[in-house]
Amino acid sequence: MALDYVGLLDDVDVETVRLILVLRDLTPDQWENDTPANGWGVRDQVSHLAFFDDAARTAIEDPDRFREESAALIAGGMDFPDRIARDLRTMSHRDLEEWFIHSRTELLKTLRRTDPKARMPWYGPDMSVASSATARLMETWAHGRDIYDALGVRHAPSPGLRSIAHLGVSTFAFAHQLNGLPVPDPPVRVVLQSPLPDANEWTWGSADAENSVVGPAEDFVLVVTQRRNVADTRLVVTGPVAQTWMGIAQAFAGAPGSGRPSLAAPSTTGETR
Structure with a gap:
């Protein structure tokens, strides 16, 4: 990009x-x-x-x-x-x-x-x-x-969504390291639909990757900024590497965030920024 x-x-x-x-x-x-x-x-x-x-x-x-x-x-x-x-x-x-x-x-x-x-x-x-x-x-x-x-x-819809989504993709390794996890070798394909008029589909990663995250760009940004649990979005997450990543994704510096619980379940965790 x-x-x-x-x-x-x-x-x-x-x-x-x-x-x-x-x-x-x-x-x-x-x-x-x-x-x-x-x-x-x-x-x-x-x-x-x-x-x-x-x-x-x-x-x-x-x-x-x-x-x-x-x-x-x-x-x-x-x-x-x-x-x-x-x-x-x-x-x-x-x-x-x-x-x-x-x-x-x-x-x-x-x-x-x-x-x-x-x-x-x-x-x-x-x-x-x-x-x-x-x-x-x-x-x-x-x-x-x-x-x-x-x-x-x-x-x-923000004109800056693509830049924030790119930051979310770029912090893939950071999120794993922050949580004490090895950085996976298999790539993750990210395909996001922009809410902005006349915007093309935004993509990252190899088209033949077995792991993928596909869905609305705003939903992806909500997850990587830990404003939504991935279960409460329309993202389609395929493969174990992508699933683990969406559970720990973090586009901001600081201590590892606990994210937000699913709206479908009682709140049992605190908020981390």
């Missing part, structure tokens, strides 16, 4: 504007609404995005400072996203909204003037700036989805 960096940043901007328009109409009570993420309200989703936007900008502009600050966070345990959310719950909803708008605006300015191939540190292996931009798109889509679900608002 060839990189269109300008287009990628435009996709981040689209998803950002859509989310801001929803946030601006919220009542104070709605900011406290529970989201599908266990223990997190709408305010926590927004503070999470703002905090890690600032962290990404620091990682690009002052990598030594980022390494020092991230090491301190990780030293306190890999539950640091939950700790950050708790620490920020005293902020007013208006301050949260303004913080997110400012942090995202400044991050996009930084991303637009930075070489997409440049390397930067993160919470785990270093990555390219382009990969960081894709991760911010994915995070905005995923945490935005939690907000939309909490409010009963439709999440319009």
Whole structure:
């Protein structure tokens, strides 16, 4: 998949504007609404995005400072996203909204003037700036989805879905390693139907692979961002390698996620982001 960096940043901007328009109409009570993420309200989703936007900008502009600050966070345990959310719950909803708008605006300015191939540190292996931009798109889509679900608002098909799906495919090995599993040799064919007008079918992997994941692109992205259990999607998963992958798929950094239980079964697991 060839990189269109300008287009990628435009996709981040689209998803950002859509989310801001929803946030601006919220009542104070709605900011406290529970989201599908266990223990997190709408305010926590927004503070999470703002905090890690600032962290990404620091990682690009002052990598030594980022390494020092991230090491301190990780030293306190890999539950640091939950700790950050708790620490920020005293902020007013208006301050949260303004913080997110400012942090995202400044991050996009930084991303637009930075070489997409440049390397930067993160919470785990270093990555390219382009990969960081894709991760911010994915995070905005995923945490935005939690907000939309909490409010009963439709999440319009995103022009960035293909980039997020590509990230989900690219983290195949990462998801296995994160869960202490050997990376399988057999390839997995991924065939996704785009919800976007005039978009072609999106495919990855060998056409003759015995393992495959086929279905709507949005369903695939919901699974790899751990916003849906694969059992609650229209994905057709064929083969043991594909089935294992869809149970552990994770397109975001951090500790291995437990995912979300199927809506058809009682909830017995916590939410991991």
